[in-house]
Amino acid sequence: MNQSPLVSPSSRDLIANRYQLKQLIGSGGMGEVFLADDILLGGIPVAIKFLLRTVANSKMQEDFAREALMSAGLSQKSIHIVRAYDYGVSEKGKPFYVMEYLCGKSLKDLIPLQLPMFVTISRQICLGLQCAHQGIKIDGKVHPLVHRDIKPANILVVPDPILGQLVKILDFGIAKFLNNASTGSTSGEFHGTLPYCSPEQLDGEKLDSRSDIYSLGVMMFEMLTGKKPWQPETDYFGAWYKAHNFEPPQAIANVNPALRLPQKLNDLIMACLAKKASDRPQNIAEILQVLETLEQPKYSSLPPTIASKPIPNISLSSGLPLAVEQTCLQLAWPQDKPIQEIVFPLLLDTPQGSVAALWLMLPQQEIKKRALSIRYNQFIFATSPHPMLLWVTVLYNREITPKWLPCYLDMQNSKNRRLVQALAENERYPLIFFSMEAPYSCTKVLSSCIDPTQRRMLKNWLDQSQNLPRSNQSQLSKQLLKQQYQQMQPRILEHLESKSKAVVSSLI
Known part of the structure; x- marks a missing residue:
């Protein structure tokens, strides 16, 4: 994320009587992220994300609280999901959640990747997704979580003294909250990122883990080639709807003829991009099984x-x-x-x-x-x-x-x-x-x-x-x-x- 000037003095007040805002460190379609100090814990740095969506009523506050609680619980189960500490709603009605502050690079800035690094990062992404899809237990009931917005911009790669490169998935549960917040509106607003959306997500169907697997397939294609599986003439909804629902993805060998992939990896990525959810790998375990068998040394990017x-x-x-x-x-x-x-x-x-x-x-x-x-x-x-x-x-x-x-x-x-x-x-x-x-x-x-x-x-x-x-x-x-x-x-x-x-x- 690019560093930005310090925020204005009026926005430097304590958030929730605990977090002292310091500076804006990133912004995107979902909101703005600030670096802050946790005064309660001696001033340790944290990241606070304010969502652009305003919480207008108690029902929306309940939806946000539920998604934030589930995301926080999930982040305690996997090291590959950014750790969430706290959440709330600002005086202006903007929901926010507090995360660990990580110094790393967005995956989108690292693409394309060499095969050993691709295997390392893909495996860690899959471990985080697998944990989410297995769900967390709340009040005795298991709740599986689907991310709904898997893309390189939501993957952070952090230097780590133990694993060499540590992958963190951002924004779990937030896309679902934004979708729920839009229910009943007439704006036609779509939450998600069109190049990575599954056909069933574009059709507004109920989503399960196989939708994330489709998005993962798009991202893995891009991680290796630097390009997406489709190149529609425009970035409008209709063009991407046509691509995802009716057009076959490009062959990896055509996009990058110099890339020599193991056949089982090529087949895996293409299977993830199947139009029908029933034709894709049915769970992340199937993808991990292929990644584990690739003839690449695990954690080949570890420091010497x-x-x-x-x-x-x-x-x-x-x-x-x-x-x-x-x-x-x-x-x-x-x-x-x-x-x-x-x-x-x-x-x-x-x-x-x-x-x-x-x-x-x-x-x-x-x-x-x-x-x-x-x-x-x-x-x-x-x-x-x-x-x-x-x-x-x-x-x-x-x-x-x-x-x-x-x-x-x-x-x-x-x-x-x-x-x-x-x-x-x-x-x-x-x-x-x-x-x-x-x-x-x-x-x-x-x-x-x-x-x-x-x-x-x-x-x-x-x-x-x-x-x-x-x-x-x-x-x-x-x-x-x-x-x-x-x-x-x-x-x-x-x-x-x-x-x-x-x-x-x-x-x-």
Whole structure:
């Protein structure tokens, strides 16, 4: 979205006594989007979309509230749907909803795509749509959601440290609300985007997930070729109605003869563009099945530091220097710690120097199960209002529930700064497992690798934290980090699932 000048002072009042508008960052056929600060949560940035449609009566307010609630509930289920936090109606009767603020590019600005990127982005779009079509439960009843306006402008691609490129679908439920708001009007107003509308949508029929699949087919055609499947003489409703209902789509090979597509991908896109809903793939799972079988490496767009990150962690040895491993094996459980399932960080003095370690206590049987887990780590830093670091380690095994090991480090504490210094200086850190059964001894030592990029970040954050002014708002920074942590978890799991499948495939 293009940046615009600051909004006028009259529009800078607090929205819902919480959101301070800052500037207009985008506009389109449905409304305007503003960057705002959430004052209640310490000024974190959010995006607020004001719809152009005015809510004139209580029935329309109820319709908007229902769609907003369903969209918000849906956004909690899938990382590929923009997260919605809040909604309301302004004093002028304009409905608005509050979303996460994302710095990324619209898919329309990235088209056309190379095949590996196409597969990556299409798969994530499908995962978001599949979640919506499966529906959300409200008052004991499952409500499937159809987007009704799938197009490149409603797909945001965000750089992501875990997945490389994270896809977010925008505006779920909004097209339906606008359609409902127009019911009974004589304006003949149509809500949707003509080049992407299914024949049944143009005919005003009741829509199901297969309408989104048609729009997805149009978009996939465009993602690969840079052009749409039809080129009508005008952009008027009648011309597009004729194209969607009666004209066959162009062949991809004719639009871009240099493009060499797997036949099953070409057939898939053409099937999505079938005039009759019964002739299309009947659900997103069928599309995902084809995308999964394409001979393209998953997440081929991952940054090198992540995509090439080895998984030697599944070996039985810890991968640590022998002197460090021996030091860990000789440790005793601290007397000031309870005998229960806990994790905490501690700095160890070893013959190899100081090492930051994670101490864990688990039942012996669980330690055995976790011994072959893939280990993964992430670090998140908050500079304000208080310097705080979140150190996350994940033990992942497809056979059991992932074990999350978060540690929050107050970076105004000198002991924690020494811990971070040790993390930045060492390629690996130990995970020291103690049994909950007497004599509570160390029974296993594993390690997790920190890639060079992360270690450089840790060093920079360490330097920053020492130069920041003193603060007493550690709990607020911790709360902000917790929110980011919760948003990251599904992406981490998706990445680890992909890695786990790759390891299994290499052994077959």
